[in-house]
Amino acid sequence: MASLISNIKPHYSDEGATSKVKKVDNLNSGTISEMVGIIKKNKKILEELARTDENPHK
Amino acid sequence: MKILTSSKIASATENKYIFFDNDFLSELFHDEEVFKEVLNIFPNNPLVVDPLTKFEFLRSVFLPSQTNLKKAFIEKDIFAPATLYQEIFKKLQDNALLLSKIYAHQDRNRGTAKYSFVDLFLAARLMFQYNIALLVTGNKKDFPSYLFEVIGVINIEQADGIMKPYTVLRFNNDKFKKCNDELTSLQKKNS
Numbered sequence: 001m002a003s004l005i006s007n008i009k010p011h012y013s014d015e016g017a018t019s020k021v022k023k024v025d026n027l028n029s030g031t032i033s034e035m036v037g038i039i040k041k042n043k044k045i046l047e048e049l050a051r052t053d054e055n056p057h058k
Numbered sequence: 059m060k061i062l063t064s065s066k067i068a069s070a071t072e073n074k075y076i077f078f079d080n081d082f083l084s085e086l087f088h089d090e091e092v093f094k095e096v097l098n099i100f101p102n103n104p105l106v107v108d109p110l111t112k113f114e115f116l117r118s119v120f121l122p123s124q125t126n127l128k129k130a131f132i133e134k135d136i137f138a139p140a141t142l143y144q145e146i147f148k149k150l151q152d153n154a155l156l157l158s159k160i161y162a163h164q165d166r167n168r169g170t171a172k173y174s175f176v177d178l179f180l181a182a183r184l185m186f187q188y189n190i191a192l193l194v195t196g197n198k199k200d201f202p203s204y205l206f207e208v209i210g211v212i213n214i215e216q217a218d219g220i221m222k223p224y225t226v227l228r229f230n231n232d233k234f235k236k237c238n239d240e241l242t243s244l245q246k247k248n249s
Binding site: 008009010012013014028032034035036038039040041042043045046049 | 084087088089090093094097121123124127128130131134136149150152153155159185186187188190234236237238
């Protein structure tokens with residue numbers, strides 16, 4: 001077992017990193033707008049949570 | 059929010075796949091201005107998320123509404139999922155195990171270093187695709203300098219005014235060979 005473990009060979013890829021590659025410049029602006037909308041909705045959730053934490057009876 | 063990058067970051071990252079660590083993804087998710095600015099830094103790069111990074115991004119969220127938003131965010135096709143079928147997983151596992159031995163050997167006089175399972179596998183991924191893969195992370199200490207090389211920095215202003223640095227780094231295969239030779243030499247003496 002010891003000899004097996006101490007002889008690990010490093011592995012390197014001979015292919016691309018992903019199965020689905022899309023550069024930022026190739027995205028339509030709708031995708032980015034949707035993601036900005038998601039971030040804003042998340043901010044509202046966090047703000048609401050902070051308010052509830054300040055007033056747990058709310 | 060202000061974002062400042064090191065000079066020549068565009069040329070240093072040209073034609074590379076950019077992997078985001080969980081802390082950087084979370085930074086993007088929390089501020090739309092930061093998100094849009096970062097897209098401008100990497101206009102021609104595929105942005106890649108490792109499946110284990112995605113797991114980290116989604117875990118420990120207890121509000122269903124926030125879970126849904128995080129899922130919707132990470133699953134947009136702006137982020138390409140890194141491949142992880144069985145054959146690749148086995149190779150990454152070998153790399154991660156080998157890296158863990160190198161970390162332990164190199165850090166032997168610096169106390170016990172802590173490298174998480176996810177960070178080991180992310181390092182294994184960067185090693186596996188070292189010729190094309192770069193990582194953006196706020197936790198440089200999880201990717202030690204005896205194997206990784208800093209090629210740029212992105213500084214992001216936080217709500218309290220502090221600038222938080224995110225490092226752009228790559229796996230340096232020459233450094234790896236040196237460390238691996240040292241380890242192999244020691245193992246031969248002890249066998």
